[in-house]
Amino acid sequence: MNYKALAERLLPGEYPSLESYEEKYPPRSLPKGAEVTRLAPSPTGFIHLGNLFAAIANERIAHQSGGILYLRIEDTDLKRKVDGAVEAVKNALRYFDIKFDEGAEIGGDETYAPWYQRQRAEIYRAFVKHLIEEGRAYPCFCTEEELSALREEQTAKKEITGYYGKYAKCRNLSEEEIYKNLDEGKPFVIRLKSMGSPENKHKFHDEIKGDITVPENDQDVVILKSDGIPTYHFAHAIDDHFMRTTLVIRGEEWLASLPIHIELFETLGFERPRYGHNCSLMKQDGESRRKLSKRKDPELSLEFYRKEGYFARAVKVYMLTLLNSNFEEWYRKNPEAPLENFKFSAGKMSKSGTLFDLDKLNDISKNELALLSAEEMFDFLKTWADEYGTDAQEGYFADRDKMLKVLTLCMGIGGKKRRKDFTTASQAMEFIKFFFERPETYEEFRAELYDRASVMDHFLESYRYEDDAQAWFEKIKQVAAKNGYAAEMKDYKANPEAYKGSVADVAEILRIATTGRANTPDLWTIMQILGETEVRERIATLMWQFSQEWYREIEPSAEGMARELYRESLGLPPKGENK
C-alpha cells in the first residue's frame, strides 16, 4: 500500500512540516517547576459548579508555581455552540476571581494562539496526514447504521463494543477498495490504527488518584471527523502538546479515555502532560447519590449563586475546603492571610465523589459576610441590588448614611459579637427591609400577650427619642411593671406564676409593632434609626387596630374613642379626618 499517495488523496495539498510547528510553538521559558494548566470548556454557555471546582484547582496550581493558566475553547462540535458562551464563561469566572494569563478573548501572549480549536484545523490535519503516511491512520467508510448494527451485534454476543480488532472492517480495506469508495464520493472519517491490547495493563501515576492501572487502548478511534474537524481526543493531544500544557486537571469522566490519549501521545511522539482526574460533585437523591444535574439542580449553575447573591469569596472558600482536605484547618489558623498563601496540592484532592453540602456553604457564607465592614457590605449589596434587586430595593441605597447605620446594626459591628443572620445578598435585603418599608404583615403575637394595646399605649406615653439605651430600657421595665409583667428577668424566673410575663414579653410586643417581626437586632437602635415620628406612627397604627377590634367586640359604641386615642398618641389634635 502506498500510504503517501493515499494521504495525498485524503488530505491533498501542502502542509507545513511537523518540525515547523515545533518551532512555531516552542517550549515555554518558565522557571523550573512552573505548571501550565488550562480550562477547556466547550462553548455551550452553561458553566457550572463542576467547572468552577476544576477551575480553582487549575488556577491555584498554575499560579502558585509561577506558571500559566489559559483558556481554550473546545468547539469541535458545532451542535454544542451557543452564541455569547465565551463571554458567559469569562464573566462567571471573573466573579469568582479566576484570572487567566492567556486564551480565547483574554489577550496576553499570542505565541500559542489561536485558542479556538476550529481555528486550528490546519495543524490537526497536518498531523493526521502524517499518521496516514506512516500507516498509523486510515480512512473508514462505515455509515452510522453499520456502526450501530455492529454495536448491537457485539452487545448480543456480550462482547466489548467498539471499532477494534476483527471488527475494524475498514482497517483492512485493500488499496482498490479504498480508492473505489473515494471515487464514489463516499464520506469518510480517519481512524487511528491502534497497536494496543487491553490484556496489557500498565501502571500510571495520576496526580490525584495516585497509582492506578490502565489497560492499553485497542479501539481504532476516530481522530478526524467527516467534516475534517478532529475529535476531542486528537485535538487534546495536539493542543496540549503545542500549548505546552504540563498538567491536565480534568473531571473523572475522562479517566476511561485515558488509554486513548496515552496511545495518541505515543504515536505522535509527544511527551505527554501529567494528569489528575478529580471527582465530581454529587447530590443525594433519595437512596442513592448522583452527579449534580443541570436539569434537576439549580444549585449546579453558577448563575444561581449570583442571582441569590452569594458572596463570591464564600463560594470559593467552600470549594477550597472540598478541594483540599487540609484547607479548612489552614484557614482556621490563618484567617487573615490571603487565600493565595495556602499551599494547594493536587495530591490532597479527594479521590471519591463529594456530596455537595449547601448547609456548609451557608455556614461559610455567614462567616465570610461577618468579616466585612459596613462599607464593604454596602458595596456588595448595592452591586447585587442593581442587577438582581427590585426597584424598591435599589431605592434603599439612596440614603447612604442611613444604610450604613442599618448595616452597622444588623451586622453587629462595634458590638462585642458580630451578627450572622444572613448568607446571601437577597437574604440580607429581606432582613433589613423593615427599615425602609412599613411592615405589611405582622408576626403573630403569642396568645398570652392579650393586653398589647395597653402596653403600646404606655410605651408611647413615656417614650422620649433622646433617651439613651439604658434610660429607654428602664422605661420598658416601668411599662412592664405597670401592666403586670416582671420588670426583672430574675424575678420572673424565680416566680413565674406571679406575673403575666416578663420584660421580654413587653419588648416583644413593641418589637413586633415596630418591625413586624418577633426577632430583630437591638430594638433601641432600630428606633433610633427609624426616627421618632416613624416609631410613633408604626406603633400607634397597630395599637389603633387592636383597640378597634377590642371595642368592636366589647363596646362597639366606643370605637370613636379609639380613634381619638390614636390621634392623641401621635400628638395630633382631636377631630378632623385627614392626616
Add this chain to the structure above:
RNA sequence: GGCCUUGUGGUCAAGCGGUUAAGACGGCGCCCUCUCACGGCGCAAUCCCGGGUUCGAUUCCCGGCAAGGUCACCA
C-alpha cells in the same frame, strides 16, 4: 455486562499496625440574654462485609458487596 475508580458518624473528613478514632457542618440539650443572631459548654452518631497476615488490624493482603464513572463522527 466488560473495564476503571472509590468505600471512616447524616455530610466533608483527619488517620498510614497499638489512639478514649481529631476537627468542621448539620441535629439535640443547657448557659448567656429584652427577642433573634452571636458566643460558651455538653450530648448522640462512624471505620461496608468475610477471610487471612500479625501478639495486635480502621490501617497490610485476598475475596465479596455497594456506589460512581465509562463504553459516540459529544466534549
